[in-house]
Structure formats: structure tokens, C-alpha cells
Amino acid sequence: MVPEVLWRQLACRNYLGKDEVDYRLSARKATIHAVLQDKHACVTCDPDDLANKISYLRLPGYKVLAQVERKEEEEEENRTDKRNESSRYVYSSRAFTFVYPYIQISFNEFTGDRFMRSEAYSAIENYLGSRSSTQAKRLKADVVKNSQSVVLSMDDYEEVGDEFQGVKLRWASGKHISKSPSVSFYPVTDEKKYYKLTFHKRHRQLILGDYLNHVLKEGNEIKVRNRQRKLYTNSGSYWRHVVFQHPASFETLAMEAERKQEIVDDLVIFSKAEDFYARIGRAWKRGYLLFGPPGTGKSTMIAAMANLLNYDIYDLELTAVKDNTELRKLLIETTTRSIIVIEDIDCSLDLTGQRKKKKEEEGERDEKDPKPKLPKEEDSKQSQVTLSGILNFVDGLWSACRGERLIVFTTNFVEKLDPALIRKGRMDKHIELSYCSFEAFQVLAKNYLRLDSHHLFARIQELLGETKMTPAEVAEHLMPKTISGDATVCLEGLIGALEKAKEDAILKAEEEAKEKEKESARLKAEEEAKEKESKS
Numbered sequence: 001m002v003p004e005v006l007w008r009q010l011a012c013r014n015y016l017g018k019d020e021v022d023y024r025l026s027a028r029k030a031t032i033h034a035v036l037q038d039k040h041a042c043v044t045c046d047p048d049d050l051a052n053k054i055s056y057l058r059l060p061g062y063k064v065l066a067q068v069e070r071k072e073e074e075e076e077e078n079r080t081d082k083r084n085e086s087s088r089y090v091y092s093s094r095a096f097t098f099v100y101p102y103i104q105i106s107f108n109e110f111t112g113d114r115f116m117r118s119e120a121y122s123a124i125e126n127y128l129g130s131r132s133s134t135q136a137k138r139l140k141a142d143v144v145k146n147s148q149s150v151v152l153s154m155d156d157y158e159e160v161g162d163e164f165q166g167v168k169l170r171w172a173s174g175k176h177i178s179k180s181p182s183v184s185f186y187p188v189t190d191e192k193k194y195y196k197l198t199f200h201k202r203h204r205q206l207i208l209g210d211y212l213n214h215v216l217k218e219g220n221e222i223k224v225r226n227r228q229r230k231l232y233t234n235s236g237s238y239w240r241h242v243v244f245q246h247p248a249s250f251e252t253l254a255m256e257a258e259r260k261q262e263i264v265d266d267l268v269i270f271s272k273a274e275d276f277y278a279r280i281g282r283a284w285k286r287g288y289l290l291f292g293p294p295g296t297g298k299s300t301m302i303a304a305m306a307n308l309l310n311y312d313i314y315d316l317e318l319t320a321v322k323d324n325t326e327l328r329k330l331l332i333e334t335t336t337r338s339i340i341v342i343e344d345i346d347c348s349l350d351l352t353g354q355r356k357k358k359k360e361e362e363g364e365r366d367e368k369d370p371k372p373k374l375p376k377e378e379d380s381k382q383s384q385v386t387l388s389g390i391l392n393f394v395d396g397l398w399s400a401c402r403g404e405r406l407i408v409f410t411t412n413f414v415e416k417l418d419p420a421l422i423r424k425g426r427m428d429k430h431i432e433l434s435y436c437s438f439e440a441f442q443v444l445a446k447n448y449l450r451l452d453s454h455h456l457f458a459r460i461q462e463l464l465g466e467t468k469m470t471p472a473e474v475a476e477h478l479m480p481k482t483i484s485g486d487a488t489v490c491l492e493g494l495i496g497a498l499e500k501a502k503e504d505a506i507l508k509a510e511e512e513a514k515e516k517e518k519e520s521a522r523l524k525a526e527e528e529a530k531e532k533e534s535k536s
Helices: 006-014 018-028 031-034 038-046 046-055 062-101 119-135 201-225 257-271 272-282 299-309 324-332 354-368 378-379 386-393 438-449 457-466 472-478 486-533
Strands: 102-107 139-143 149-155 159-165 167-177 191-200 230-237 236-245 285-291 312-315 338-342 405-411 429-430
Touching: 102 119, 102 201, 119 149, 119 159, 119 167, 119 201, 139 429, 167 201, 191 201, 230 299, 230 354, 257 299, 257 312, 285 299, 285 386, 299 312, 299 405, 354 472, 438 457, 438 472, 438 486, 457 486, 472 486
Parallel strands: 230 312, 285 405, 285 429, 312 338, 338 405
Antiparallel strands: 102 191, 139 149, 159 167, 167 191, 230 236
């Protein structure tokens, strides 16, 4: 506080000069002009009021302070208003809840932070299908296989009514859209769909008991009646699907009858072995490794498996999976009664230690050239799925989250795979699909030409025993080339192809023999030269 005498002196402008006033006002950070420009205020106000008035209205330092204080007062008032408003909202909500006679139940599409699709949601979706077509104003349409009509379902943010034992209810569909930003090279989606059921609170016991059981039971029955096999593929950490329509079967599969029956029996026994797996304490799953040259029918066998057991197929593209965590999410979201397929696993990811070797080589180059380098875009996009992640995917703890599943790996080069990946217990059954045998040819001839026998079969049998040709190549030659589809022409074309393949194989063997002779001669010459040098 400035002494009273100072204000009197300033008011009269007679006792202090400019320097003295500046000196005495230095503590208030004010200029003489700022103080003296309001002479009337200095004269008429008492010292305390005068000091306050000059401080807030004329002195620059205190003017800023006053603005800050006013802002703080306004913010405190706003906070008080918000607290009051929040309290009023809470009280009004409680009062509204007390007075509002309806109960609402939400059924989310996913449970466990999107880890697993809710079976209740799927059942409700099926249950509301028929009601949606007659009541909803906005619908989604889809086509069912082997049907001339479309299937209608509720669109988002739509409502339909239902009635159960004289009680009226309302179903509404909706979705939550996350507003949190995310940056990723992999496709993501942040929609979370749900159904909401609204009913009067006096019917609580009826709805929570009999009605919901009725909805789930009828929804699951509709699912069984309308079941379509689906072919899924992964987009980032989520599955997308189309209707599976592959016509392959074990009857049309080009393979020896005895081997086919062995595989069929194994699959059927597995599909009925739920109690057995529970008794022995193992997850209800089975692994198959299909290996052999390209064109031997590995993909066709997978389709035949799905058609035999009426299973869905999840075709997992490992290169589109960001890391092990994302792989685990994909595994959890698969359904029961399904086949999880990783085709050409030796090419999908580097799971044999080559990635580590590559990093070590890059590290050595960096030591030689220590200049800082920007990270490559391909490195940031490269999948970080590891062999350990694949092993846990096959038979780790998370592999038991769903039952009745087949896990199928295919490869053209089984010797390239890590032994830990294909050992017994992970891949329970190893099935080699090799070149076409005569018995497999007979199946193809019956499928393509409707022939059980032909005078050219003997020559074909002889050639198939002398040369190698895949079932896919044989099938291509059996494909009718004319409208009439003359079987003899197709068989003669196949014989010509087999004879040419035999000649090519002989020439290749002769060339390889010559190369071996040259190599052995070179090695022998080098050894003789070394002996001469040692003697000399």
C-alpha cells in the first residue's frame, strides 16, 4: 500500500519532482502519467479508495492483475453454474428414472472389447428378420443362395415392435461410432452395433425369463434353417465374408479311394467327438498339413472338407495381420464348426529365421555405413507376426476359445517349414498330395468324360507309371475342346502330353547326368592338381 502522504503530494503536484515520484512508484510499476492523469480521483478519494481506484483503472501492472482476477471470478462462476447444472441433471435423471415406467436392455454385437461376437446378438438378428420385413421403414437386403427372393433385415437406427403373451415390446437397432483418431497402415473399423429392447417395468420377470429364452431359441432355429456356408477373409483385424459355393466333394476328388475314405472317416469321427475331447482334457480341434507340388488338389480338398462337414472356411492371409495381438483377435472371432486355413504357409511369412538373419546383415551394413537413415516404408508396413505367435495360434491357450474347428496348413515345400510348426500334436494328420496316379485319373475321367473304361486307358496307365503329371494338368487335357466333347480326342491329347512329358524327363535326366560327370571331372582334376603341388 502506498503511504497516504504520497497520494496527497501527487494530488497537489507541489512537493515531489518527477524523479522522486518515479522512485517512490517503482514498487507499483506505474508511470507518473498513469497516476496523475486522473487528478480528480486523487483529490476526491480517500487514500485507501484512491489507491484501489488507481490500481485497477490507471496503473498498467494492476490493470493486468485486475483482468486476471476478473477472469478467475468468471471461471469460478461458470464452474459453479456447471456444478449446479450437473446436480440438477442428476436429480432430474433420478426423478425421471423413478417416474419413467420402461426398462431398456442393450445387446452389443461384440463382447470383451471386440474379442468375441455375441451369440445373443446373432440370435436376435435372426429373430427380428421376419418382423423387420413387415414393420420397418428402412431395410437392408441380401440374396440367399438357391433362392429367387431377397432376405430383409433392419437397417441401423430402425425400430420394430413385438408382442409376447399379450405384452408389447420395442426393438431398436443402432451403432456406436468411436471418435478417437487412429493411424494405421492396416484397415480398421470402429463401429459397434447393438440392439436395444424396451418394455414396461411391470413385465420385468416375464421378459427377462420366458421372452428372452423364446427369442434366443427361435433365433438359433432360424439360423440352422437358413444356414449358409461362408468363406471369410481377413481385412486387418476383422473378417469379411462371401457365401461359399464351391462344389468340390470327396467323390469328385482325384485321389485313391482308400486314402479318401481314410480322410473322410477321420473328419466324421472328429465332428462327433465333443465328449471324447472333453474327457481327455484337450481342446476340440484338429490340425491337418496338406503338402505336395502345385496343382495336386490341396485347395480342392479343403473345399471338400467344408462341404462334407458343413463348416465355414476362414482363409487367413498372414501378411495382412499386423502383429501377434491382431492374430489372436482374429482367432477369437472365428466361429465353431469352421476350418481355419493358411495356404502356402512357407510363403506367407518368414517363419524360419531368415528375418533375423536379414536384420543381422542389415545391422552389419549399418556398422560399416553409420550415416543415419530414414525408416523404409516397407519396414513399417511389414507384418510382425512371429513363429511363436503362430504356435500359440495353433495350440496355445487362446486356441481353445472355440470348439469344433479344423486348422489346415498347405505348403508346396514341407521341408522348408520349421519342425516345431508341423510336429504331431499341432498338425495331427499329414496328407501328401502327389502326382496323378492311374486311380486318380479314373476319377477324373469319370468326372470330365463320364467314362468308366476305354481302350486307351491301358496306354495312359503305362505312361502315368513312367512320368509325373499333376491332377490339374491331367484335368486340363480331359476338358472337352469341342461342342460334341469327343472323349477319344481328349484321351489322345492326354497321351500326347504324357509322352512329351516323358521325353522331357529323359532329356532332363541326361543333362543332369552330364552335369554331374562334368562336376566330378572338375573335382578330380582339382584333386590331382593339389597332389602335384604337394609333391613338388
